[in-house]
Amino acid sequence: MDLLVIEKVKQAQTILKELNLDAWLVFVRETSAMKDPALPLIYGEHDLTWPSVLLITAGKGSYAILGRYEAVTAQNLGAYDKVIAYDQDIKESLQEVLLSIQPQNIAVNISEDDVLADGLSHGMYLTLHKLLEGINFQDRITSSINLISALRGRKTKTEVERVKNAILEAQIILNKTIDFAQPGMSESQIAHYTQDLVLENKLDFAWTPSNCPIVDAGPNADVGHNAPSTRILQRGQILHFDFGVKKDLYCSDIQRVVYFLAENESEAPAPVVEAFKIVRKAIQNAFEVIKPGMMGVEVDAVARKTILDAGYKEYMHATGHQVGRIAHDGGCLLGPAWPRYGKTPFLKIEVGQIFTLELGINLDEYGYVGLEEDILITETGAEYLIDPQVELIIK
Amino acid sequence: MDLLVIEKVKQAQTILKELNLDAWLVFVRETSAMKDPALPLIYGEHDLTWPSVLLITAGKGSYAILGRYEAVTAQNLGAYDKVIAYDQDIKESLQEVLLSIQPQNIAVNISEDDVLADGLSHGMYLTLHKLLEGINFQDRITSSINLISALRGRKTKTEVERVKNAILEAQIILNKTIDFAQPGMSESQIAHYTQDLVLENKLDFAWTPSNCPIVDAGPNADVGHNAPSTRILQRGQILHFDFGVKKDLYCSDIQRVVYFLAENESEAPAPVVEAFKIVRKAIQNAFEVIKPGMMGVEVDAVARKTILDAGYKEYMHATGHQVGRIAHDGGCLLGPAWPRYGKTPFLKIEVGQIFTLELGINLDEYGYVGLEEDILITETGAEYLIDPQVELIIK
Numbered sequence A, B: 001m002d003l004l005v006i007e008k009v010k011q012a013q014t015i016l017k018e019l020n021l022d023a024w025l026v027f028v029r030e031t032s033a034m035k036d037p038a039l040p041l042i043y044g045e046h047d048l049t050w051p052s053v054l055l056i057t058a059g060k061g062s063y064a065i066l067g068r069y070e071a072v073t074a075q076n077l078g079a080y081d082k083v084i085a086y087d088q089d090i091k092e093s094l095q096e097v098l099l100s101i102q103p104q105n106i107a108v109n110i111s112e113d114d115v116l117a118d119g120l121s122h123g124m125y126l127t128l129h130k131l132l133e134g135i136n137f138q139d140r141i142t143s144s145i146n147l148i149s150a151l152r153g154r155k156t157k158t159e160v161e162r163v164k165n166a167i168l169e170a171q172i173i174l175n176k177t178i179d180f181a182q183p184g185m186s187e188s189q190i191a192h193y194t195q196d197l198v199l200e201n202k203l204d205f206a207w208t209p210s211n212c213p214i215v216d217a218g219p220n221a222d223v224g225h226n227a228p229s230t231r232i233l234q235r236g237q238i239l240h241f242d243f244g245v246k247k248d249l250y251c252s253d254i255q256r257v258v259y260f261l262a263e264n265e266s267e268a269p270a271p272v273v274e275a276f277k278i279v280r281k282a283i284q285n286a287f288e289v290i291k292p293g294m295m296g297v298e299v300d301a302v303a304r305k306t307i308l309d310a311g312y313k314e315y316m317h318a319t320g321h322q323v324g325r326i327a328h329d330g331g332c333l334l335g336p337a338w339p340r341y342g343k344t345p346f347l348k349i350e351v352g353q354i355f356t357l358e359l360g361i362n363l364d365e366y367g368y369v370g371l372e373e374d375i376l377i378t379e380t381g382a383e384y385l386i387d388p389q390v391e392l393i394i395k
Helices: A003-018 A039-043 A068-077 A091-101 A122-133 A145-153 A157-180 A187-200 A270-289 A296-309 B003-018 B039-043 B068-077 B091-101 B122-133 B145-153 B157-180 B187-200 B270-289 B296-309
Strands: A023-028 A052-057 A062-067 A082-086 A106-108 A141-143 A214-217 A237-243 A245-247 A254-260 A354-363 A367-377 A382-384 B023-028 B052-057 B062-067 B082-086 B106-108 B141-143 B214-217 B237-243 B245-247 B254-260 B354-363 B367-377 B382-384
Touching: A003 A023, A003 A039, A003 A052, A003 A145, A003 A157, A023 A039, A023 A122, A039 A052, A052 A091, A062 A068, A062 A091, A068 A082, A082 A091, A091 A122, A106 A122, A122 A141, A122 B122, A157 A187, A157 A237, A157 A245, A157 A254, A157 A367, A187 A214, A187 A237, A214 A367, A237 A367, A254 A354, A270 A296, A270 A354, A270 A367, A296 A354, B003 B023, B003 B039, B003 B052, B003 B145, B003 B157, B023 B039, B023 B122, B039 B052, B052 B091, B062 B068, B062 B091, B068 B082, B082 B091, B091 B122, B106 B122, B122 B141, B157 B187, B157 B237, B157 B245, B157 B254, B157 B367, B187 B214, B187 B237, B214 B367, B237 B367, B254 B354, B270 B296, B270 B354, B270 B367, B296 B354
Parallel strands: A023 A106, A062 A082, A106 A141, B023 B106, B062 B082, B106 B141
Antiparallel strands: A023 A052, A052 A062, A214 A237, A237 A254, A254 A367, A354 A367, A367 A382, B023 B052, B052 B062, B214 B237, B237 B254, B254 B367, B354 B367, B367 B382
16 A cells, blocks of 8 residues: 555546546556656556556546556555556557546646656557557547646645655755865865765655755856866855755755855955845745746746846746656746746646745856755745745855 | 766767668757656766757767756766757757758657657657758658667677676675575565665665565465565475666666475475476577577577476566666567567567576466576677576575
């Protein structure tokens, strides 16, 4: 029995009804080689080897149709009303179930806009199309983007609790790392300290370990998704972290910033103080405006405007993304209307979603002033899931 | 610099020429959420966040076109002649490069038959189609199945060495586990012992940890891809393992079988001895016949016939699969002509490929007699990468 999976399969049935969808069909194979990102939500951490269908319907039960050797795992999960095992070909079992259910529309994991609703490969799409053609159902396919967006986004109580714990662990580790960091150390050296703490605490990394944490020491750091380098942190410079852990399958994602006083300084230089103030203000402005029903692009605009109004250069990324089983958990994005983000900035913000708020200002002389907080959308607005960094840390 | 990646990108260029392909285009995004299984071969363990193209051509260089924040990682890799960074939309950079190269055909990761050559999602396919339509290249798309099959399959020296090491580690751990296992222990208890050794040795699991190892104690064990249960191993029963580790990114996959003597026994009962002999014989027959140029289905037939001729029930899976970065490494399969395997049993066996040979007989009274060996295809035949289990282990 996997209670979290049972909870999410039931939630999927509720959302199907709400969206007037009859069925959600997830078609996968050899998921150890490539995994539909929707699968863990409704099948836990198990893999499926042979062509397999998980079919969740609005009012006609849930089905797992899969290779015989994997039927016991599906049964033990306790989330599917019927587990149907086959030996040579899924065709007959799948067509029989669909004919008995007669769904008028079938949500399938296809989306140009959201990677998390696009788990069906093109080859599998071609196969599925033929299977549906056999019973003349091929025109009933529709995208599952809204279903998956709601299912991933609307965190159950258990899920919020797990993300909170992942944030707490990341914060503790980052605080220890900030205590540890000293001028003269390289980015790599600092990152290894963080990574050792992750492993010691039996946590997973929220993203590729080689870039987790991202550590940017001083000016000219290649801010972005790059591995820590041999660059040496010096006095009179900024040290910036982007870091998250995965605990009990759920992620956190935060950024923190520290200034190392030069020999002759007793406080941070004015440009650093000012940039920090504006970055913090931009995040707070987004936090204060965000509420259910808004589009992501509207929230992004508020934060972006704060930076531009203060005369700083625009940051070339979204103001926030959702966090969940994956650090970049897809769905509605607090992003600008750039082609690379597709339609995701225009999706509606919903209660129960967890977003990052993140942005920064690059100071040529000192380094990157970047912050990232994690927030939960509530009925009336949002709440921080972390104590936001409201003061520049000085060392 | 990632020497293994540089080696594989160069190998891809050789294979492109051999297959008369002008270019291989790998189109990905947010690979931390869903990763094209071809990506690690040509980009290492790094992720790509925004829509990105890795373009490897037969004679006109190699290109990484990606979001600005990830350009440094691509440059540091040292495997691409040109790294082109974009901010808002990949369209212009991609079309410009393609127009300059003028490939007459473009291999893309689309395949109904092989999951490992099917890394392009349907949504991304739709986007790519539009991008190519813009320069009237949309009809030049072809499947990369043969390219990827050769690229994954033909192991370089470094790769063979890595798989060998992964096999050695798995064998050592399994031997220790066999020493540890005693009647009265549960499948789970035995599996946890194995898993602790994997973690202690800083290895990864070759597949989902919950099923790695698979442990089958006695009759009525649910043989297949299922997690070890609370079933208690008893005297007069068979204990069967299916296990592999990942070391330095490469996997092993082996099966071993042990018989626990009943109180009054001094040797294993005749049906167990006989079944072991036939399973071993079937694997050896396949091993002796296999050589480059054969189709997988021909090798499968030899092993399958050995089992059927001896009067046992047919095993309902393939006789062997390739092993590499993934335990089920795709491409040519030593499998029967069943629809669920698509065309993979009809692909040709090539020098440098590493296959499992695996099959078993289920004895209602004693348990599952299953073996799995790993072999390397040579110019003239094959060699074992492990000392095969030629005697039933008795405890």
